[in-house]
Amino acid sequence: MKNMKRRKHSESDHCPNCGALETIEHVLQCPAVSQEDEMSVQLHDFSEFLASTTSVNIKESIIKLVRYFRYKEVITFDPDVPQGIIDIAYKQADLGQSALYGGFWLKGWQLQQKEYNTRFKIRHSAKTWLVQVISKLQDTLFNLWLTRNRNLHHNEESNFSAEEHIRLNQEINDIFTRIPHSRLLSLDGRRFFNAKKEILLKRKRRAKSKWVREANIILERYEREQTNQSRSFISYFAPD
Ligand SMILES: [Zn+2]
Numbered sequence: 001m002k003n004m005k006r007r008k009h010s011e012s013d014h015c016p017n018c019g020a021l022e023t024i025e026h027v028l029q030c031p032a033v034s035q036e037d038e039m040s041v042q043l044h045d046f047s048e049f050l051a052s053t054t055s056v057n058i059k060e061s062i063i064k065l066v067r068y069f070r071y072k073e074v075i076t077f078d079p080d081v082p083q084g085i086i087d088i089a090y091k092q093a094d095l096g097q098s099a100l101y102g103g104f105w106l107k108g109w110q111l112q113q114k115e116y117n118t119r120f121k122i123r124h125s126a127k128t129w130l131v132q133v134i135s136k137l138q139d140t141l142f143n144l145w146l147t148r149n150r151n152l153h154h155n156e157e158s159n160f161s162a163e164e165h166i167r168l169n170q171e172i173n174d175i176f177t178r179i180p181h182s183r184l185l186s187l188d189g190r191r192f193f194n195a196k197k198e199i200l201l202k203r204k205r206r207a208k209s210k211w212v213r214e215a216n217i218i219l220e221r222y223e224r225e226q227t228n229q230s231r232s233f234i235s236y237f238a239p240d
Helices: 002-011 024-029 033-053 056-071 083-095 097-102 107-119 126-178 187-192 197-201 205-237
Strands: none
Touching (some): 024 056, 024 097, 033 056, 033 126, 056 083, 056 107, 083 107, 097 126, 107 126, 126 205, 187 205, 197 205
């Protein structure tokens, strides 16, 4: 039952966090609290990486792009930002979110980084830097996906648990209608069925399940004895 559910869920094309139609675009934009928490951690790490490897202007424009796609924040620049960087940022925004996360970056970024490297006599290549930037963004997507999967699993666990309680409560109610008069029960049986139904219904899943199992054993034994007694009664009075 659990596995069927899991299959059903993973075939569903709706986000397990917010119910929206789920695409890769959505995984990057899902507003659920857990996804937002993960995104802010990722964004923080990414900013730190950029701060230590590129200029403030390049860093800021890349962060603006990420925020533009996630939060629909309009991209604006201070007047002192070089026009070259502004142009690339707007062109990159036009290419869309999947280009940004899929590694389709404009050549201009590499040229801007090359300028920065030359100015600060950094020996790493601009291309290597861009590859790192892209792989950081892909890590971000991957981590958001992992968070989404953890939630999926968690939601299934709690749904399963709620269903189990409903089923066990029904069984407990059924059992209470089957309990014979205490005089007809053994001493153990009498003690066992002394339990208050209201208290049982509030217990944990495992405790309910254990009680139901034991109750069924006692009731089946009683019911079997009843059948045997009525059989011998019938055979006594009507031997043929
Ligand atoms: Zn969502």
